[in-house]
Structures are given as structure tokens and as C-alpha cells.
Amino acid sequence: MEVTLYTRHDCHLCDVAKEALRVAGINPKIIDIDSDPELRRQYTNDVPVIFIGDREAFRHRVDVPALRRMLDAPSLARERCIPCGGAVPPLKGDVLAALGHELGGSWRVVDEHHLEKEFRFRDFVDALAFTNRIGALAEAEGHHPDIHLAWGRVRVTIWTHKIDGLTRSDFVLAAKIDGLPR
Secondary structure, three states: OEEEEEEEOOOOOHHHHHHHHHHHHOOOEEEEEEHHEEEEEHHHOOOOOEOOOOOOEEEEEOOOOHHHHHOOOOOHHHHOOOOOOOOOOOOOHHHHHHHHHHHHHEEEEEOOOOOEEEEOOOHHHHHHHEEEEEEEHHHHHHHOOOOEEEEOOOEEEEOOOOOEEEOHHHHHHHHHOOOOOO
16 A cells, blocks of 8 residues: 655654654655645645545654554455445345454454444543544545444444445445544
């Protein structure tokens, strides 16, 4: 998976990001936004901006452990959620088991109907911040899980409501949630 770093000259944050990536052994494609008027207009002073493939991962800073998780993510996390028109049957049996195995990450397939996972945090503020990251991801993917927020816990339940069961996109969303910074 290609990592691209949008940067500019005389930018302290850009220099910090470049060094963090270098130390982590990540060799990004570096693009100076000042060399392209459209990029300069698009990013102005928002650099550094880091993309993984065609998706923005970080802006203003780089979180190397989170970047590593994204780069090491299973192929499911690199896919996009595809809206379900309702004409497909829910996944069952061996296909469902194989996707569950590929997903890993302690997600549970419950009654061949939905995915469920509970995330633990040290306090309510961290749990809420994670919930908000899930919400932003869900909006970007157009696929919305049920989220239960409590002190130090976030429980996520995913299924495709239109068919009242599981599709590949449910596993894609779960893998993407696993890749979010905690």
C-alpha cells in the first residue's frame, strides 16, 4: 500500500512527520504542495497530510503506530463498503466463517446475524472520542453500526438492516473500525 506525504518547504510539522516516517522505516512518496497551485489551494497550511492509497489518514501530524496498523490491516480494511440494494441473501455457513476468520480481532459473529465487539478504555472521555471516530468512519463509508457508549466501554454491533443479516460490507466496516486509533 502506497503512503503519500503532502508537504511544503519550511514547515516544522512536515519535517517532524518526515523524520517519524523515516525512523519507522516507512518510505512515502513525497509531494511538495508548493509545486502545484491546485494542491497549494487544497491544502494551504494544513500540511503535513498523509494518504494511504487514495484515502487521507492523517493531517497536521502522523501517528506512526496507527499508520502501522493501517498498513498491516487485513485486506478487508482496504476495501470500501458497498451499499446493499436488498437483492442479495445474507451470508451463511462456510462463507461467513471464512470472513470471520479473515476479520479476526475478537469480533464475534452472533447467530449468523450480526457482528459484535466491545472495546475497553480507561475513562468516558476516551470511549467517547473513539465513538466519534467510529461515527466519522461510518459516515464516510455510508454504513452505520449500532454503537453503545458507556463509561470506559464502547460496544459496536454491525449488520445490514436491509437484508436483516450480514454482508461482506459488514466485515469491511468492522476491519476499518479495528484500524482506528484508540
